Amino acid sequence: MRKFITIMIAFLVLLLAACSEEGQEEPVEDQETEPVTNPEAEESEPEELEEPEEEPEPEFTYPLTGIGTDEKPTNRVLAVMINNHNRARPQTGLVKADMVYEFLAEGPISRFLALYHSDIPDVVGPVRSAREYYIETAKAHNALYVYHGAAAFLEVDLRAGWVDNLNGMYYDNDQFLFKRESFRRAPHNSYALLPNAYEVAARNNLDREMEHESWDFMTDEELENIEGEEAHQVNINYFDNLHVSYTYDPENEVYTRYSDGEKTADLNTEEPMQVSNILIYETEHRVIDDQLRRFIDLESGGNGYLVQKGKIKPIEWRNVDGLMKPFIDGEIAKLAPGKTWINVIPLSPGIEQAVTFE
Template sequence: MRKLLIILIVSLFALLAACSDDASEGPVEEDSDEEAVTDPNESEEGENEEPEFTYPLTGLGAYEEPKNRALAVMVNNHNKARPQTGLGNADIVYEYLAEGKITRLLAIFQSDIPDVVGPVRSAREYYIETAKAHEAIYIYHGAADFIEEDLRAGWVDNLNGAYYDDDQFLFKRESFRQAPHNSYVMLPNAYEIASRNNIEREVDHESWEFLSDDELVEGETANEVNITYYDNLKVSYVYDSSSEQYTRYSDGVKSTDLETEEPIEVSNILIYETEHRVADDQGRRFIDRESGGNGYLIQKGKVKPIEWRNDNGLMKPYIDGEEAKLVPGKTWINVIPLSPGLEQGVTFE
């Protein structure tokens, strides 16, 4: 009897232990023939879909309507100011001659606003007119008195670094360069300063014309573009067929970003010739942006002649009476004097 009781007790404990093990395993899930796959390019908002909007100055897709106003920054191009910071982020860059044998740059930012841009330099009339035509906020550091008077009177919405010199919010002076080559703008903060000054921060920018994916680029071969302003002032672009981009060189040195060391690459190069003349005893120039003239459009390893026209203040390329289409991407515009002009000052390889 006692032996039978012991057997019953042992069996009961074994049964309880088995039930406990089954409970700890939890519910059993059925096997599935398919694994759940997450697309790394797909966000919760479904950003793997085609962009609904287009940036007006690059023709590239945007997931939100680009309402932010363009910022036009005067960028120093003296050899003591190179390499610059943030220049490669610009949608469009204009390169004009300043005094003497140097160029200065007007960089138009709208689709990609870098943290810092510079060095920033002083104002000139034809840069101001270009910024105004873009409906951009003009950002510069200093100006001649007669120009500053007109700017303060409302010539174009503007922010002058001379009023924010080294305030560490909008402008800062860097110690690794000497003035006047050491002024840098914290570009995103320009929108807040603009708001404080009752400057409009949003504008519906008119779009340039861009090629669609199925439109071909035609023209003569242009794998290398060389522009001679003077014997000691040359600009070159070298084409990479794999990226379909041109890398820029200034006086034989590759143009790169100071911070990232990334090369400056563009999809389109426009070269316009127009009248230049010295306007005053300080060597300042007059550059004709109104009369139109001849030029070249270079894209995807090809070059074709164009004429440029003043279109509501902008120097736009035209072919056979129609606005020429750009390849979606960034654009660099070199404006050169009639002498040496296109025939003597520009070569292709």
């Protein structure tokens, strides 16, 4: 009996052990999981802002304006005689000139020598005849002189090489260098097709390119410290019937030009003639013939004014290598970068009476 009980106990122990092993599950392997993140919640590093690159300063400047350019200017200056008779206004292409000289031609009529270099318009005019002081000024600029007609005694010297030139009398209405317009009567209707002047010059073995000596221009710092009296309106009275005026535009820092109260503007585009500098020189004028042609002294120097950025100041002018240059206290007066208009007026009445400003 005791043996039987012992056997039963052993059997129960084995049975319980077997049941215990079957009830156990295999342990599940730990699975590696990537942590879930909220990209918006992450603290993002601030992006580094790139500073805008400064535009490099142009390597070259135009000699008549001081305006920068990426290419060296080698094309020759074109000096064109522009008509200013009231029947010739408004002119075409005048507003594109870098520098303009205004001299009296005959009687109470002025005429322009317009210097084109940085911008060569397709058409300019009306083009008029030559005078000695315009020729000398063009020569001093090493320019190609473009005109239409001249007195016989001048034409002899011009053909002998006084200055490299193209005379519209020899190309009259050829439709390549000169053309006549029907909406005006001669002599106020001759126009130059200006870009073609270089090709015609080459045909005549004249230089199309030239080394240039620049006028003196202000730095940015100097422009901020211009001195002088206020001059937002400048008036020049050559005669009772020849009145030139300039009105200052402070926003653009330029002067708009007027002839006899009429704005100087382009015939086709109506773009106004606006300049950064006005030079006014007084010098001797003398009538030399019954046609009221003049001798004008370009050599002796004299008094004048320089007008820029709403200011006017007295200067003296001197002849430097043939050019009328402004001086202050013995030093060349610098120009503001941009276009320049030069008014040359007689000693009588002179700048004290002929020029007013406010």
